[in-house]
Amino acid sequence: MAMLNTTPPAPAAGNLERASFTGTASEYFGIWIVNVLLTIITLGIYSAWAKVRRNRYFYGNTVILGRSFEYHAKGLQIFLGRLIVIGFFILVNILSIIHPLFSVVTTVLILVALPWLLKRGLRFSARVTSYRNVRFDFVGSAWGAFVSILLGSFVAFITFGILAPLASRWLWRYIFNNMRYGDRPFVTEPRLKSLYGVWWLPALMVVIGAALLGILAAGTIAAMSAMSEDEAAAALAFSPVHFVFILVFVVYGAAALIYRIGVRNVVWSAASLDGRHQLFSDVPRWTYVWVAVTNVIVTIITLGLMRPWAAVRMARFTTEHTGIAVVGDLGEILSSIEATGAAISAEYMDMEGFDFGF
Amino acid sequence: MLRSVPNTWIWKGSTLASDxxxxxxxxxxxxxxxxSVPAALKQDGERIVAAEEAFVLVSAVPERIEFSQRVGSIPRRMTFPDGSVFETRDNDSVDRYLRGRYGARHGFIHGLERFxxxxxxxxxxxxxxxxxxYRFALxxxxxxxxxxxxxxxxxxxxSGTLASLDRTVFSPSELPEAERKAILEGFAKLAANSEGGEAGYKLNFRxxxxxxxxxxxxxxxxxxxxDDLVKLAGGDREMILGVLGHEIAHVEGEHSLRQIYRVAGVAALVMxxxxxxxSGVEDILTQGGALLALSHSRAAEAEADRRSVELMQAAGYDPAALARFFAVLEDKLGDHRDADIFSSHPGTPQRQQDIRNYAAELQGRPGAR
Structure with missing residues (x-):
């Protein structure tokens, strides 16, 4: 397991406290299947309330220092937020049917609205989350969202991922450094060197995957385009050339997973609450890939019915590799943290916006 | 007679009645x-109180207390009108109280969810x-x-797809001008009989x-x-026109758009x-779906085959020319590498037969079935 050596060691100072996950697959299965059933029966409307129940289950079972998190959003809030976003897109569509010029205007409008929606979504998620009766808050700006999320992904994209660690740094600094727990700020300063430390392995995998693709499957895309869907699926499953496609897909998927979890480890381990209490994340990367890939396989071959088991398994795995090192007396620290004004009541005016689920 | 208040933030100190x-x-x-302080939630006559031993921390009538709904066995929260919160892991006791008060319908969803x-x-x-x-609503x-x-x-x-293909794999056609002109003329005759008319289509050589x-x-x-397809046809221009008729039908039937919506619809519905x-299944749905969006459903292919026959017939060409093309493909590419589409095309002999049958039907001759 030499590959694991880039996993940052847990900080030694303070009282190291690992989080734990207390949910079970059998309990979540009931919640999930009822969510699915009611979502279908209500033509999708229940999905907003389903989301609340799902998140309450996962937050409520994520325990650290003996207490769990709590998710406070109301189904109606999420439903209205979605209605507004959908209504906006219908309006945009109608306008662009009326006159093509509108489509130019609305494209600009969407580009302007997107960072704002991202910001509102992050703020909503933070404000409906609490721990020990104190809410989280998010104070990032729309401009910050534009630079760190949209510009960041663009930079990563046009440099073929070479600058991806830079984009990751922008993104996570935007998210963490604008996050508050009550009146206390979070700060993360992941070093670029550490981010490149978790970047080279997935980058190498992508290069190898591209080489494989280039050598063996140049004509396959064309082939796929001319085949019927069933045939494409059959060919993907059985023919040796198309097997390369699957292989490349798996290699790319694994590379993405390794990068994602590597960045999480670096970012969390560089983060602190209130300038003193060090967070940490030490998820073993290859085990993470194993858990993620087997989850997908089991979910697909059981037609989704094992999804609750997979979700609980993943939540338990990542939660147990996350924690905080508290400096000083816990009771004293906690009793000094108070909720701030903004996060207390504003929740009811907030909309979910886009839920990107960072 | 008040005992000294043990916690300074308690502002409603009073003793409880005995019932x-x-x-x-x-x-x-x-x-x-x-x-937080350890506390008990008690029923005191008409009111609900949170009390630390005998001291009332907060009290309210039940109607003004927000009881969080039960989800699995996560802690239950009771929020009082002053914003203070009583939290307990004893879900069953809270359920018993609520059922006693509001009847058995309380906690209906949780009842469904139980193992x-x-x-x-x-x-x-x-x-x-x-x-x-999937079958009816989609x-x-x-x-x-x-x-x-x-x-x-x-x-x-x-225009986006063509531009990106031009940048990556395509280069300008090397066919002789006369060849291109002849194909374009035939194509115009085909397109004239289609729904969009000649103006609805543009043929690009690459x-x-x-x-x-x-x-x-x-x-x-x-x-x-x-160019390779034109060469493959070996001078049989009708064959090429048969293929083009097939492609016109894909445009007429909006097959590409349908397929894109189908793939996107499946992904959206599942999510x-x-x-x-x-995230893994999500990636497969979106990225794998993007690959599938390039192909057509089998029904769309069959429809396009038949439409090619009709268009060819209307333009005065051999309606079954497309079948000849498939035969050539089988012949010439049959022993090639797997990467060639049609070699592993299970439907091809059947497709040729269907095309010939339909052509015969259109020409009013008894079919060869």
């Missing part, structure tokens, strides 16, 4: 504070419903989406590079014909219904 009933034990938080053989029935119902959504949704698509969308997809012998249609009516499918 209180304990509902559940847990902890109490003052409003917006992380501090019970009933869940097997739910699972079956979900599988059945999901299958019927096609309707696709038609609605097609109807609502503004005309600039297919144009954008068409050297296909890695794509090899191929022809395809983009949703905006742009057709692409590769909406399952709520959270996990």
């Amino acid at each position: 209180e009933v304990v509902i559940a034990r847990g902890e109490w938080h003052p409003a917006n504070s992380s501090r 019970h053989p009933r869940l097997i029935v739910f699972a079956f119902a979900v599988v059945l419903l999901a299958a019927s959504i 096609p309707v949704l696709i038609e609605v989406a097609i109807w609502a698509t503004p005309p600039f969308v297919p144009e954008m997809i068409g 050297e296909g590079g890695a794509i090899g012998p191929n022809a395809f249609a983009l949703p905006d009516g742009s057709l692409v014909l590769t 909406l219904i399952a709520g959270d499918v996990g």
